[in-house]
Amino acid sequence: MPPKRKADQAAPTAAGPTGRKAAAKAGGGRTTRGGKTTAVGARAESVDAVQTARAQAGDYLTTAQGVRLPDTDHSLKAGSRGPTLLEDFHLREKITHFDHERIPERVVHARGAAAHGTFTAYGNATAASKAGFLQQGRETPVFVRFSTVLGSRGSADTVRDVRGFAVKFYTEEGNFDLVGNNMPVFFIQDGIKFPDIIHAGKPHPDREIPQAQSAHDTFWDFVSLHTEATHHVMWAMSDRGIPRSYRTMEGFGVHTFRLVNGDGATALAKFHWKPVAGVHSLVWEEAQLAAGTDPDFHRRDMADGIENGAPLEFELGLQLFPDSADETFEGIDLLDPTKLVPEELAEVQLVGKLTLDRNPTNYFAETEQVAFHTGNLVPGIEVTNDPLMQARLFSYLDTQLTRLGGPNFTQLPINCPHAAVNDNLRDGMHQTAVHQGVSPYLPNSIDAAPRPAREDEGGYVQVPREIEGRAVRENPVSFADHFSQATLFWASMSEVEKVHIVEAFTFELGKCYEQPIRERMLGVLANVDADLCAAVAEGLGLPAPAGAPAEVVPSPALSQVPPGPGSITGRVIGVFAAPGADLAGITKLRRAVEARGAVLRLIAPLGGVVKRARSEQIVERTLLTTRSIEYDAVVVAGGIPDFTDIKLSILLGELFRHCKVIAAWGDGDQVLTAAGIDTTAPGVVVGESVAKPFTAELLDTVGLHRVWERAAQVMAS
Numbered sequence: 001m002p003p004k005r006k007a008d009q010a011a012p013t014a015a016g017p018t019g020r021k022a023a024a025k026a027g028g029g030r031t032t033r034g035g036k037t038t039a040v041g042a043r044a045e046s047v048d049a050v051q052t053a054r055a056q057a058g059d060y061l062t063t064a065q066g067v068r069l070p071d072t073d074h075s076l077k078a079g080s081r082g083p084t085l086l087e088d089f090h091l092r093e094k095i096t097h098f099d100h101e102r103i104p105e106r107v108v109h110a111r112g113a114a115a116h117g118t119f120t121a122y123g124n125a126t127a128a129s130k131a132g133f134l135q136q137g138r139e140t141p142v143f144v145r146f147s148t149v150l151g152s153r154g155s156a157d158t159v160r161d162v163r164g165f166a167v168k169f170y171t172e173e174g175n176f177d178l179v180g181n182n183m184p185v186f187f188i189q190d191g192i193k194f195p196d197i198i199h200a201g202k203p204h205p206d207r208e209i210p211q212a213q214s215a216h217d218t219f220w221d222f223v224s225l226h227t228e229a230t231h232h233v234m235w236a237m238s239d240r241g242i243p244r245s246y247r248t249m250e251g252f253g254v255h256t257f258r259l260v261n262g263d264g265a266t267a268l269a270k271f272h273w274k275p276v277a278g279v280h281s282l283v284w285e286e287a288q289l290a291a292g293t294d295p296d297f298h299r300r301d302m303a304d305g306i307e308n309g310a311p312l313e314f315e316l317g318l319q320l321f322p323d324s325a326d327e328t329f330e331g332i333d334l335l336d337p338t339k340l341v342p343e344e345l346a347e348v349q350l351v352g353k354l355t356l357d358r359n360p361t362n363y364f365a366e367t368e369q370v371a372f373h374t375g376n377l378v379p380g381i382e383v384t385n386d387p388l389m390q391a392r393l394f395s396y397l398d399t400q401l402t403r404l405g406g407p408n409f410t411q412l413p414i415n416c417p418h419a420a421v422n423d424n425l426r427d428g429m430h431q432t433a434v435h436q437g438v439s440p441y442l443p444n445s446i447d448a449a450p451r452p453a454r455e456d457e458g459g460y461v462q463v464p465r466e467i468e469g470r471a472v473r474e475n476p477v478s479f480a481d482h483f484s485q486a487t488l489f490w491a492s493m494s495e496v497e498k499v500h501i502v503e504a505f506t507f508e509l510g511k512c513y514e515q516p517i518r519e520r521m522l523g524v525l526a527n528v529d530a531d532l533c534a535a536v537a538e539g540l541g542l543p544a545p546a547g548a549p550a551e552v553v554p555s556p557a558l559s560q561v562p563p564g565p566g567s568i569t570g571r572v573i574g575v576f577a578a579p580g581a582d583l584a585g586i587t588k589l590r591r592a593v594e595a596r597g598a599v600l601r602l603i604a605p606l607g608g609v610v611k612r613a614r615s616e617q618i619v620e621r622t623l624l625t626t627r628s629i630e631y632d633a634v635v636v637a638g639g640i641p642d643f644t645d646i647k648l649s650i651l652l653g654e655l656f657r658h659c660k661v662i663a664a665w666g667d668g669d670q671v672l673t674a675a676g677i678d679t680t681a682p683g684v685v686v687g688e689s690v691a692k693p694f695t696a697e698l699l700d701t702v703g704l705h706r707v708w709e710r711a712a713q714v715m716a717s
């Protein structure tokens, strides 16, 4: 029997569309998700508002069925001391819903934080890609989630780990997801090993220890046995493994993509994100302190920064390579995800700006439910045969089916494209759209249906590629080079960065119980660099084996020590004051700090206000509620020369050890000296008063991020 047509549906005619299609046409570039209409390109707020209206309308507390409730604090009982009655539908609904509030956390990248923003294209990428969001001046809403990889959702932000950098572009041609990391290479060359490296990195299955750490036997067992991991391990043990904040991380697409321009010409490309605030890291002691005193260090920094008007800013960069038959560039295999192309060989061309300036409204609805997928591509951007990338193309959609409970997660507001959606996908768990019509298939002669788009109508048509070969389980020969780029990375580091890498290896291998694993890893390091291997071996109390490191030409772009002062946007300057301090000086300093986009926080011995004569200033932190990790610099105000407190000495001592800026004006230098700070050391700025030369020197030194000249003094003490 033919299906019955609903009364409000127009009968199909040979001449034209039925009601549904006509409505879609009339709406122009509008989408009708969940029965609500949203303008193409409209920001996520409007989508949020539609959903909020469903869940939070009206003034009264109601059940999920909309029945108004008089009381939500007392269950229905047989008498005030009696048993609870099963008929209490409100109690049952409230508890049942609560019981199901959690969804499975991500199997990797479980802990994350996100922000909304906009991507604005400079227009110079159009020669390489026809993607609409790269057209000059085009503004595209984005949602970006940063994450750690190994830890559970409740672990700490500052652990040594890779950071995820996943960007969802809500483009007019559909969603494009650039699901990258803060390191340009990966541990493995073939996605089939991904479950293995993650099993090795996650806590041991017997006791579930350690949480969010790579410093344990199974991780080092794996990477010492799979030497293709060596290059990525170098990055993870470097300062890149402990970023200062999300705003000071680079991002990388890792794989090589294939770009297609309007003429059909192709190029191979690697994506980069360059932070406007520079690339900066914590030092290891800070990372450890922060994991205890403020496990939310990075997410707090991002949310506070955005709230204080200091958006996170990154520029999108492209490294472009000819789409050659062998898919190599200067001898580097572009399909090998353990290899990078030094920027000195292929310049990173900046093609647009990402600004993150809006915090999510609801963590669960947005940050937890966002679903990225490397297969979310738009015309002009295609994948390559990188075997790591190929496996990812399967994994992301698959994992969302479990995590988000079925195939309709694209209808969640945060995942919903801003482009018009007209698919023939139907039904399934959590279907919220009320689809019309009876023939969700193509072609059909009953309903007006969406029609396939030609390439010139924006249809995603893959560039035709020749594919041939024997079905084999093997790597190309070039994938056998596991060490030369690890050596390149080491050779490109500054001295202080090398010291940090040695310390990180020594720490992590020192946490392993199995001696053969340490020895095998020293054998790996011997093939990276003899000095590195010798220094780590010394720390472990083991002999250094001999290796055969490659000859390399260093790539200065890999070092993150800045050549000169950079932006201090979002940085935090603490000012210590006590009753009687020079409050007028603090006001002046606050103005100078805020003019450079940074934040000033007043620290005092006790809460409330600090007074001097008739003026006063509000205290934001006390010596009990703060720790040095919160500040990029601490300044002691003049006017309190006799102040001493062990907690202040600890705060300043940590800043000194971590090579951060310390300053004082007026007689504040006496407070520094009493706290054990050498006021003649590099990066200790003292001035007569809060005048321009003092503030300029102070803030420029903060712009260097650290005063590494002090490192030798710190290590000698």
Ligand code: HDE
Residues within 6 Å of the ligand: 106, 107, 108, 109, 112, 145, 146, 147, 163, 164, 165, 166, 179, 180, 181, 186, 190, 191, 192, 194, 252, 253, 254, 255, 370, 371, 372, 388, 389, 391, 392, 395, 396, 397, 399, 400
């Ligand atoms: Fe992922 N990865 N990955 N990954 N990945 C996931 O997807 C996977 C890889 C990255 O904030 C999962 O939704 C495989 C490289 C980020 O929601 C999962 C392989 C890079 C995020 C998954 C890789 C990444 C993920 C877990 C090897 C950098 C967090 C939950 C073939 C270029 C996205 C989820 C977010 C998340 C699989 C390797 C980045 C299981 C199989 C290389 C930033 O699908």
